[in-house]
């Protein structure tokens with residue numbers, strides 16, 4: 001491997017301020033992560049990074065070593081209760097990255113037989129989602145969102161569309177009532193916007209607890225009911241945590257896959273002249289600008305040497321999907337025609353179990369938007385767009401667009417019989433909206 005002796009930090013990189021560790025937080029990283037990955041490759045297959053002030057990790061940037069780690073579940077474990085720096089007080093429990101990295105009793109943080117059991121329940125239940133119904137639901141939600149801003153001739157395709165659509169589709173897949181769905185939307189939005197995140201998590205778990213009780217009493221044709229029926233015989237607590245995992249692991253990356261693909265379509269003329277442009281743009285996004293940039297936290301089970309590096313049991317290791325995808329090894333594979341060898345969905349036993357439905361939702365959401373707004377274009381110079389800071393996800397703050405105004409007509413024959421007309425404020429400790437956005441959607445469907 002090529003290893004120049006004196007790596008030069010990318011413009012604005014304050015690496016020297018973090019004790020030689022390269023900070024993957026802040027505006028400079030968000031503005032150009034690929035410049036950081038180019039720099040990080042100079043350290044070799046792994047690099048020392050800082051995820052938030054005082055939170056150190058080793059980042060695997062090389063494709064072959066990333067695969068080795070992701071596939072060796074004996075040597076590298078997912079259970080975050082092994083995280084030495086947190087256990088020994090070097091990382092503050094108040095750090096902004098701790099909620100995402102710390103242990104919860106779900107498939108993502110479990111190993112071995114326990115992981116297999118929880119994951120099987122998830123994959124079998126998600127496999128029961130009817131693909132035709134999923135397309136219909138996504139189109140219905142898409143039409144609703146378009147009807148809210150179509151006549152204006154302008155919109156923020158991130159806040160008004162990409163962010164809302166997965167939340168509504170999930171509420172439908174999960175059979176959420178008006179009241180429960182409003183609180184799920186409130187909770188997840190609050191968690192990812194970082195506004196009162198602790199309260200938002202409380203609201204979300206409260207709503208999921210009620211959803212579990214509701215489905216136990218009255219099972220339906222939905223993911224929570226299928227999880228309950230599964231031979232894994234999940235307890236109520238396990239159900240709450242697997243449902244929360246699906247909602248959290250599904251919503252944020254989906255929002256960003258839709259947003260990053262729309263961004264690509266609106267900023268690269270090349271797609272305008274190609275057939276099958278949406279599939280192509282999604283693949284290119286997964287390769288070059290994946291929604292999850294750096295994740296797959298793992299902990300060595302014992303002291304070891306890996307990729308020429310001494311590691312200790314309980315060290316925090318992260319895989320850089322963003323760097324591995326654009327490194328020399330994969331770039332060669334991509335040129336040779338191996339179009340889906342990228343790591344955007346991760347790999348090994350913890351790889352994303354829902355890439356087919358995720359892709360289907362993304363294709364339908366973008367296809368319907370482009371069909372209804374055929375002349376949609378960016379409303380600001382592309383250089384003025386900004387990206388949300390943080391080491392893990394890759395997503396725009398806003399995506400302002402303009403188009404010829406259109407009136408979107410509601411679709412007939414809604415799947416729902418329930419007419420909610422929710423009047424109560426969301427129980428969030430006082431500050432809720434009267435009838436949340438999900439209730440408004442249900443009212444629109446049933447009017």
Ligand code: HEM
Pocket residue numbers: 107108109119122245246247249250251253254257286290291292295296297343344345346349350351352353354355357358
């Ligand atoms: C329908 C939407 C989605 C659902 C329900 C979903 C669900 C999940 C779940 C349950 C896991 C944990 C699996 C395990 O630990 O065994 C996971 C992991 C993962 N998903 Fe997805 N996902 C969705 C969409 C996406 C999208 C759009 C992306 C980005 C392209 C993505 C990328 C990943 C990655 C990289 C992991 C591994 C994360 C890690 O190991 O830390 N997912 N997903």
